[in-house]
Amino acid sequence: RLDDIDGAKMINKAAEEAGVKINYTIIIDSGLNRFGVQPEKAVDFANSLKELRGLVLKGVSTHPGHVYSAQSHRDLPKYVEDERTAIKKAVDSLKGAGYALEIVSSGSTPTFFGAVTDENINILHPGNYVFNDYIQMSTDIATESECALSVYTTVISHPTEGHYMCDAGSKTFGLDKGAHGNASIKGYGYVKGHPELTVSSLSEEVGKLHVEGSTSLKVGDKLEIIPNHACSSANLTGYLIGCRGDNVERLIKIDLRGNSTSKNVK
Template identity: 70%
Template sequence: MKKSELQTPAILVDLDILDYNIKRYQYLCNLNRKQLWPMVKTHKSTEIVNMQEAAGSTGFVCGTLDECESICKLGVKNIMYAYPVASNANIQRVIELARKCHFIARIDNYDSAKILNYAAETAGVNVNYTIIIDCGLHRFGILPDRAKDFADSLREFKALVFKGISTHPGHVYSAAKPEDIQQYVDQETNAIKEAADVLRAAGYALELVSSGSTPTFLGSISDETINIFHPGNYVFNDCIQMSTNTAKESECALTVYTTVISHPSENLFICDAGAKCLGLDQGAHGNTALKGYGYVKGHPELTICGLSEEVSRFHAEGSTTLKVGDMVEIIPNHTCSTANLTSYLLGCRGDTVERLIKIDMRGNSTTKNFR
């Protein structure tokens, strides 16, 4: 099937670009003797996990316990969950995961650690963990100079096994231009080094020192302290990555395919892909670098100036060749959101649609009795 034969809207993934992105980041990790444990939440796809493993990934970090359980069923051994757990139901899921794989929880507070330890002791299971270090995002984490004191406070929990430290420089997504990135790389690497040095000086062994984001990856991959990297968005890339030269247009694998269905005034066009395909993301953490809600490939004169649930509005600056009936591809601002809005991607090479790739790990946590 050719793209022009598709019903729209459709969410496409260029298989050649996807393969290139996966292999490129794995190559850079191998070159720098680092492990790549990609973030699954970007794609939520069993098939893409298999592609990443085949390229050399030795573990994964997940944004939901659904993702953790899904990849555990695939036989993945090293699985890290990005956030603390505190509810009884989720703690029981962690206990089961710890029985089945090399599972690593992340901890940044005494109270959730106490609850998790009690449940693990009761179940007769040990749960591995890393301490979350705050490198500037100020969402989760312990400040680097408090790492030893916090680690000491967790020593009483005999069912919890200390494995190291983790951080996430997510505040890099407030960067508005390429030259802004280095300051976030510095914050990431300095924070993780300070915490690691403090802990090692106190006698702690750090098996895992993990960090990562797609924008900081190239700047921090040669860091001497970090041994595991967790980029996620790199598999698809998007307008956010383009805004900081983290990726070029030719490295953006995921697009929304849409048809122009109306031309109500001279400079206004309407297409049949709206917020339910593109999402409403205009940049995280105060980013003001993005213009509109995505980039229309081949039409730099167009700005996606507004979204309804099912349609988008394009505004043309000056002349344009666009007309009703044209089919165009949009690079979303944030591909993680777009992938989460569909049950499958259409895998393409050039103009040929080759296969369907299921997004089979999305959705909220479900109660076992209702599965």
């Protein structure tokens, strides 16, 4: 996926030196304003890469990640529209300029429902749906029972009336929040079966649970907490505990963390 001429030249040089061709798609900015060329500049960008003989244009791609500033389910269609419109503009202009597009790819979990019927997109890559999380719950994309990843933690202290402490913190949950202004997300996770509890703050190794109203909680209790953002949380552990129903089926090693290639470690 390319959106930058200098980066493209470096990859092209490496490809030519290695005697290989590298297929690429052009990243289109559909509103996230992160990677991506504007849809109306897709043809110019494709043209500027034409002379790079190590690179082969296969299509376009986008990620409408700005959907994560949606505050409720009814905000979602606007982001789907951004996604479809950006893709259509890029596809139409590139086809008009004579480019063949084998791949038209896009995806995010919250816009999937709308993008799946798009006439241009032929590869969808929503990612979060594998686990879902509290952020997906906040826009009604997932229900509690559709969230597959949760943190299992023990209540270890009840130092004052208003709060309890548990033995999981920012190094387990991450500090991800819903987008600013998303009032559905309170704190750093959703405590299953305890609507009276909010994960109000996190230190690295411990979390603070605030109580609103009354609670049956006591020190020693185990809690299952759905993290705000499963993508980050999944990466913070050395292994996941894979359960089916109430049974532990297997431990799943996590090996895609930064600098986690153990071959480099003496």
